[in-house]
Amino acid sequence: MAQVEATTERIIAADADTVFDALADYKDVRGKVLTGHFSEYEVREGGDGEGTLVHWKLQATSKRVRDCLLEVSEPTDGQLVEKDRNSSMVTTWTVTPAGEGRSKVVVVTVWDGASGIGGFFERTFAPKGLGRIYDELLQNLATEVEK
Numbered sequence: 443m444a445q446v447e448a449t450t451e452r453i454i455a456a457d458a459d460t461v462f463d464a465l466a467d468y469k470d471v472r473g474k475v476l477t478g479h480f481s482e483y484e485v486r487e488g489g490d491g492e493g494t495l496v497h498w499k500l501q502a503t504s505k506r507v508r509d510c511l512l513e514v515s516e517p518t519d520g521q522l523v524e525k526d527r528n529s530s531m532v533t534t535w536t537v538t539p540a541g542e543g544r545s546k547v548v549v550v551t552v553w554d555g556a557s558g559i560g561g562f563f564e565r566t567f568a569p570k571g572l573g574r575i576y577d578e579l580l581q582n583l584a585t586e587v588e589k
Contacts, residue, residue: 444554448572451548452580456587458545462520462537464587465547466491475582479575492516496524502571530554547583549576 454461464471469489476483481499488494494514501507508531512524522535531553540546551572 445552446554447550447552448570448576449548449550450573450576450580451546452577452584453540454545454547454580454584454587455543456545456584457543458520458537458539460587461545461547461583462522464583465535465537466494466514466516466522468494468496468514471583471586472496475579475586477575477578477582486511488514491522500575502575547580549580551576 464475467490468485473483476498479501481501482497484497486495486497492515495511496514497509497511499507499509508526509528510531511527512533513527515523515525517523520537524533524535526532531551533549533551536548536550538546538548
């Protein structure tokens with residue numbers, strides 16, 4: 443099995459602390475900025491960054507739905523890591539300053555892909571599809587924090 447990786451980034455017109463706090467706010471903000479690809483959103487423990495346990499279903503394609511139960515950690519300043527208990531998927535959000543009143547958000551998702559021909563197609567197409575989903579989510583986040 444080869445690891446599959448999808449990366450998306452965006453510059454947001456808000457300072458890094460504001461953006462990070464919004465991303466880490468699973469109780470109020472995160473549910474509002476998710477796209478239509480996410481359903482059954484539920485905070486099960488915590489709700490603010492480290493120690494949060496959150497559930498959602500991610501419909502990446504019409505046939506591919508992932509049931510995600512994510513443990514959230516903050517290994518370093520400006521970084522949120524969501525590890526899925528139901529799969530090998532790990533999503534890392536990194537927020538850094540990008541000039542006065544601006545920040546850069548990079549989201550990287552990795553998981554163990556399938557083998558064989560199915561794995562080839564997964565490695566080829568899944569990163570692009572997930573990239574589009576996270577690009578839309580980052581646009582929603584920008585709209586939320588740039589108010």
